[in-house]
Amino acid sequence: MTRSTSSxxxxxxxxxxxxxxPFALFRVVPQARVGEIAKVRSGVRLVRAGxxxxxxxxxxxxxxxxxxxxxxxGRRQVLDFHLPGDLVERTEDGAExxxxxxxxxxxLARDRLCDFMGRDPSVAMSYAEGLxxxxxxxxxxxTSLGRRDAVGRVAHLLLEVHGRIQRxxxxxxxxxxxxxxxxxxxxxxxxxxxxxxxxxxVLRKDNLATLAKGRLDILxxxxxxxxxxxxxxTAVESLVPRSIAG
Amino acid sequence: MTRSTSSxxxxxxxxxxxxxxPFALFRVVPQARVGEIAKVRSGVRLVRAGxxxxxxxxxxxxxxxxxxxxxxxGRRQVLDFHLPGDLVERTEDGAExxxxxxxxxxxLARDRLCDFMGRDPSVAMSYAEGLxxxxxxxxxxxTSLGRRDAVGRVAHLLLEVHGRIQRxxxxxxxxxxxxxxxxxxxxxxxxxxxxxxxxxxVLRKDNLATLAKGRLDILxxxxxxxxxxxxxxTAVESLVPRSIAG
DNA sequence: CGCGGTATTGAAACGCATCAAAACCCGTGG
DNA sequence: CCACGGGTTTTGATGCGTTTCAATACCGCG
Numbered sequence: 001m002t003r004s005t006s007s008x009x010x011x012x013x014x015x016x017x018x019x020x021x022p023f024a025l026f027r028v029v030p031q032a033r034v035g036e037i038a039k040v041r042s043g044v045r046l047v048r049a050g051x052x053x054x055x056x057x058x059x060x061x062x063x064x065x066x067x068x069x070x071x072x073x074g075r076r077q078v079l080d081f082h083l084p085g086d087l088v089e090r091t092e093d094g095a096e097x098x099x100x101x102x103x104x105x106x107x108l109a110r111d112r113l114c115d116f117m118g119r120d121p122s123v124a125m126s127y128a129e130g131l132x133x134x135x136x137x138x139x140x141x142x143t144s145l146g147r148r149d150a151v152g153r154v155a156h157l158l159l160e161v162h163g164r165i166q167r168x169x170x171x172x173x174x175x176x177x178x179x180x181x182x183x184x185x186x187x188x189x190x191x192x193x194x195x196x197x198x199x200x201x202v203l204r205k206d207n208l209a210t211l212a213k214g215r216l217d218i219l220x221x222x223x224x225x226x227x228x229x230x231x232x233x234t235a236v237e238s239l240v241p242r243s244i245a246g
Numbered sequence: 247m248t249r250s251t252s253s254x255x256x257x258x259x260x261x262x263x264x265x266x267x268p269f270a271l272f273r274v275v276p277q278a279r280v281g282e283i284a285k286v287r288s289g290v291r292l293v294r295a296g297x298x299x300x301x302x303x304x305x306x307x308x309x310x311x312x313x314x315x316x317x318x319x320g321r322r323q324v325l326d327f328h329l330p331g332d333l334v335e336r337t338e339d340g341a342e343x344x345x346x347x348x349x350x351x352x353x354l355a356r357d358r359l360c361d362f363m364g365r366d367p368s369v370a371m372s373y374a375e376g377l378x379x380x381x382x383x384x385x386x387x388x389t390s391l392g393r394r395d396a397v398g399r400v401a402h403l404l405l406e407v408h409g410r411i412q413r414x415x416x417x418x419x420x421x422x423x424x425x426x427x428x429x430x431x432x433x434x435x436x437x438x439x440x441x442x443x444x445x446x447x448v449l450r451k452d453n454l455a456t457l458a459k460g461r462l463d464i465l466x467x468x469x470x471x472x473x474x475x476x477x478x479x480t481a482v483e484s485l486v487p488r489s490i491a492g
Numbered sequence: 493c494g495c496g497g498t499a500t501t502g503a504a505a506c507g508c509a510t511c512a513a514a515a516c517c518c519g520t521g522g
Numbered sequence: 523c524c525a526c527g528g529g530t531t532t533t534g535a536t537g538c539g540t541t542t543c544a545a546t547a548c549c550g551c552g
Contacts, residue, residue, distance in 0.1 A: 069385070071393040072475035079385045093382060094477060117371065121363060124370035131377035136339060138384035139315070139325045145391035146436030147317040150508070182531070190392030192509050197532060212531095213517090229318035231340060395539070428499070438541055443500060458499095459549090499548065506541075516531065522524090 009102040012044050012061040023085030023168055024059050025130065028122045040116055042109040046102070053097040055107045056090045063103025064179055068187065069095045078188035080137060081180075083164055087130050101179045145190050148229060153189040154199040155228035158209055158216060163233055175209075175217035203227075255348040258290050258307040269331030269414055270305050271376065274368045286362055288355040292348070299343040301353045302336045309349025310425055314433065315341045324434035326383065327426075329410055333376050347425045391436045394475060399435040400445040401474035404455055404462060409479055421455075421463035449473075 012018065015038045021027055026037045044061075047053060053065060065082040079095060082088050088105075090097050117124040140160065144153040161178055165171040186196035203209045208224040210217045218224060258264065261284045267273055272283045290307075293299060299311060311328040325341060328334050334351075336343050363370040386406065390399040407424055411417040432442035449455045454470040456463045464470060 069389055071389065072477075073393075075393055077389045077392045079388060091382070093385075095385070118367045121365070121367050121370050124367050124374065125363065128370065128374045128377055131374055131381060135377060135380050135384060136337070138381060138388060139339075139341070142325060142384060142388055142391065143315055143317065143323045145388065146323045146433075147319075147321050181529095187392075193530090194510080194532085195508055197530095198508095201532080231318075427497095439498090440500080440542080441540055444540095447500080493552105495550105495552085497549090499546105501546075502544085504542085504544105507539090509538075510536085512534085512536105514531105514533075517529085519527095521526085 009046060009062050009104050011046055011104045012106050014038070015041070018061075020059070020061060020085040020168075025087045025123065025126050028126045029120070036116070040108050040112040041106045042112075043107040044104065045107060046104040047099045049099055049101045049103075051099045053088075053099060053105075054090065055105075057087070057108045057110050057113065058105040059087050059108065060084050060103060060105045062105075064100040065097055065103055065105075066100050066184065066188075067095050067097050069093075076187045077190070078184060080134065081161070081184075081188070083168065083170075085168065087127070100184065141188070150189070150191055150195050150199040151202050151227055152229055153191070154185060154196060155203060155208065155224050156230065157185060157189060158203075158211065158218075159224060159228055159230055162216060162218060171216075173218070173221070175215060177214055178211065178216040179214050180211065255292060255308050255350050257292055257350050258352050260284070261287070264307075266305070266307055266331040266414075271333045271369065271372050274372045275366070282362070286354050286358040287352045288358075289353040290350065291353060292350040293345045295345055295347045295349075297345045299334075299345060299351075300336065301351075303354045303356050303359060304334055304351040305354065306330050306332050306334060306349060306351045308351075310346040311343055311349055311351075312346050312430065312434075313341050313343050315339075322433045323436070324430060326380065327407070327430075327434070329414065329416075331414065333373070346430065387434070396435070396437055396441050396445040397448050397473055398475055399437070400431060400442060401449060401454065401470050402476065403431060403435060404449075404457065404464075405470060405474055405476055408462060408464060417462075419464070419467070421461060423460055424457065424462040425460050426457065 015021070015026075016031070016034045018024070029037055045053075045055065045058075049063075060082050062084055065088060067079045067082070067088070068076050069079060070076055081100070082097075088097060117127060137160070140156070144156050148156060161180070162171060162175065165176050165178065166173070170176055182196050182200065183193050185191070185200075186193045189196065191199070200211055203224070206220075206223065206227075208218075208220045208227065210219065224230075261267070261272075262277070262280045264270070275283055291299075291301065291304075295309075306328050308330055311334060313325045313328070313334070314322050315325060316322055327346070328343075334343060363373060383406070386402070390402050394402060407426070408417060408421065411422050411424065412419070416422055428442050428446065429439050431437070431446075432439045435442065437445070446457055449470070452466075452469065452473075454464075454466045454473065456465065470476075
């Protein structure tokens, strides 16, 4: 048994009052039309940390999740982390989605979502913008794995994660809560857990950043960006004009 | 001067007779409406191998291109390769697009393309499908860099490239023309040129595949998939239903 | 024929994986 | 309240894969 009492993780409520909608797929539909988006939601769900998520499309409401794939030799590669507001798709290619913390989300009906996008191009463009962001993150990560050493990779990931939670109001410039274990970091960055640990130790010793007890602290932003080879937050714009996608 | 006479690379002609449209963004618009898509094209261009491409959105018509980014220490990371029919966007994040061979393409007007997608959701969804494919490729590559050794990475890339040209009718099961230099492979896979060379040498010695003189030959498909940790062609479907995106 | 870019080969150095073990942390039950 | 136990973090020693540096061979083209 894990916990007998109800979880502290909140379930999503009415779309009209959704706290994460400003960061989510439906951010582009005006408040006057929230009634329509409620109809593409086919349910809500709450899962525990470590549980696999099998729903094919959902928007994360609370907690973190991640997508990963197994390699032939049995190890795991984390492909992306998901934060509240993110639209997550379970793809057909064998990648799995797993809750990183206790988490809750709105399950979307694929067909109704398609209909909606067919009728409202701004939502289709919002969807595209999300894909574009995913691509930008993957490109960054690819560059990390291709051309940065272990310390640089970890530093870069910490900066990326910090930016993502900060944009959602979940952290200030000093840091904030991040539930990543060293194993997640290792699996995302193509490192062994031991080496990810050593890289974090270097960042700690040099007073650049610490990640412990579910908290990330940025001690020296400039120094951290230096070792990360950071090139500033990547502005995604894709083809989405503000006129259409808000 | 490079060449005095006209290039052998063909320039794109009328949209109505476009040979790559079945693989391109506008594959979803019926022949009866090609007139409209001609209007989002703002020009055509021909570039030589090695030239940078600065147009912000284009669909490649002939030849190969690739997107890359410079790392702080001056090396390069290839983020993706582009083949005829691909929609290519020059993003704001410092990544550059370069012609890998002599190449020609249709330049698209960003604003007119946006208008089009705003009016025709099937094109917006086609755009999203392309992004989804990009993402799938990046995920594969990330897995390569994270969890495969040099030989596996090269084998995997060769299989991916083979699939892409084959789907376009540019190769048969045995192989086909691929203009990649070892330096491109190295920069895409996070390897030194020397080691990429050694990996190719292994594949050659084991009679799995050869890449030489601009040609890829698959000698032993099964063996190659074995060392690549290949998991079959990734079916991208995203949210795009056949009913909308054709 | 000779040149510049590309491919190939060798030897040494380095970063990271691996294996092994210990320290730590926290929730749980006695 | 403390001892227990499982998951997580930390540290150390050894080996392997890859980079780096240095040369040499190759190839298409003028």
